[in-house]
Amino acid sequence: MHIANFTNTYLPVISGVVRSVRSFRDELTHRGHNVFIFAQEQMDYTDKDPFIFRYPSLNLPTGIDIPTAIPISPFIDRLIPAIKLDVIHTHHPFLLGNTAATKAQELNLPLVFTFHTQYREYTHYVPFPMETVQNFIKSTVDRLLQDFMRRCQHIIIPSESMRETLVNNYGLKNNFTVIPTGVDLEAYRTASGEKIRKKRRWEKDIVMISIGRLAPEKNWPTLLHAAALVIKDIPQFRFVLIGDGTDRKSLEELAKELGIQKRVTFTGSLSFAETPSYMKAANLFGFASITETQGLATLEAMAAGLPVVAVEASGTRDILKHGQQGYLVENNPEALAAAIKRLLSNPERMQKFAQAAYKKAQSFNIENLTGKLLDVYEQAIRDKKKNRYVTVVPPVSVPAESVTQV
Template sequence: MKIGIFTEAYTPIVSGVVTSTRLLLAELRRRGHDARLYTPRHPAKPIDEPGVSRFPSICFPVNSWIPITVPYSRRLLREIREAGFDVFHTQQPFIMGRLARYLARESNAPLVCTIHTQYEHYVHYVAPTAHRAAKAVARYLVRSFCNTCDVITTPAKGMEELLRSYGVTRPIYVIPNGIDLEPYRHADGAAVRTRLGVPNDAVMFSFVGRLAKEKNLPVVLHAVSLLKSEQPKIVLVLIGDGPERAALQQMAQTLGIAERVIFAGKVPHTETPAYHTAADAFVMPSVTEVNPYAVIEALAGGTPAVAADSFGMREILTHNQDALLVPPEPEAFAEAMRRLAKDENLRCFMSEAAREKAQQYSIQRCAERFLEIYAGAVGKR
């Protein structure tokens, strides 16, 4: 099958959407399909893998980490038209999505759109004020675009319900994000703990992701502050970077927990399996997640989670089996972290359950489901 994938964000940007898109492209090509990906150029000028082409882009001086596509390239438009794609698949409903829609209509091919994100929770990046109006615009843009597609997919049932509440009427299929499980079978967590200076007898809680407002990380810092006197062996490691890093570092100082919080910075995605296996537990206080890739990766590393009780978490995690799901409040997170820190047997039980759960999220299963969706959409043309 010939598949054109369009996305606003790709490497070297680090995000769950980028990772899931990259793995899907690789798996489709591994199976022999002619899958090609189109994305905007990045200022870092990364060396791309086969099958990736980039449109011109510009970067505005706003608080965003994603280049803005200039959706015109005579060479690439000619290449896309000559490719004769059977299906077009966009990862977002914005500029690249509209380009995919235009080209799909031109070639009478079906258009599949994956909604990964609750965009209304990210409007502060483009509209620092007037959040209410910006959220309404975000909902309108998603609804109006989705209703022009042949098929919508999303990684979570809760997101399907949210899209229906927006007024999306097109067919929606839930396909959880896929993960490459192989690197987790050989990851060396002990080496990571040594490199970070985390003692073997410490209870290491980790977070992997952007240090951004929507991640709600002050909840975890305050939770560590509540535990600092009674649980002296708790260490929090934040893996990643982002616009809130300086503020979080200052907060750790103010709360008197700077020696308990390690800001590990951004690490290559190929190294994250070792960071997950190094941790005793993973924390995710965000309530905006749809099907958080970092949580699935934590499961693959055998790392139980303390997570905010939201639809995105409930669809992946099971309370008291591979996770403790609690309200996104410092006191609730502190109690869950205390429980795990004090009970090694519970951590071991949950670790085994986490590894078993992760098997459900293999990239092979994910790709098979997308191929079924593609074939069904093509068959209806």
């Protein structure tokens, strides 16, 4: 099968969307399929994999530290008809997502869309903070998303929480399947954290690790405040944050204000290959984001056998069960800190949660989930031949507060 993936973000950017695109691409390629990636151009970066094609991009002052793809490329326009695609899969509804939909229409190809992101939660990047303007923008985003879904043959949703959101709040009626992003479990089985602990001089530390883009929607200040509360009682506690972004400087300043800068490590972005070893170097995983559609970061931590303390929110709650693989708590530093200290005070419970986390991660094997993805592609091909599309019948309105959630 020849499959085109359109995504506004790809390597060297590290995000949940990029991890999803790459994980499925690797497994599909392993099975003998040809997967073509169409993504944003990135200066000073050379692709190592074949079949990756770049649209020009600009670094716009959007507040998101990712180049914005400009969906114009005469070369790609000539290329796409020549590669004889079977299906087009887009990972965004805007920019290159619109290009994907246009190409699907022009070439009479099925269009599949994965709902990775709660787009209405990113409108704060538009520089008009007034509530009335923000509500208008959110409503506009909702309508555009509904219109885009109607152009598709199938919608892939990464979690049950997001399925409920799309069905109940956006009026999605048919042609959708819940397929979370899988994890390359072998990478975590073979990884070791001993060298990282030695290299970083963490041998005597109790390490809580987290990962994600350093941006407002990830709720990092709450986790930093929680870490400060834990450090007061457990001086050997260390918080390690993997990732980079526009908020890094302000978060580093916050750590200084809290007096914990020596107990907080900002690693910056790490490659896919490095991440499993860093996860294995930790004792537990902490997470405070309330904007996740799946909770992929939490799942990767569980694949490393880490117990979890996280804010109870959509996406995360789909991966983690409270009291089984860790704790889900209210969205405040005091609740997070209390749960972390409770967990650390009981090594037997930590071990129990760690074992349960690792076992739960096994059900998200990328091989099994890729099989489900191929089933969706086959169904989309059949639906396109019969001129069947996704049906969206939205409610009277989508309330601004109805969605709490890259």
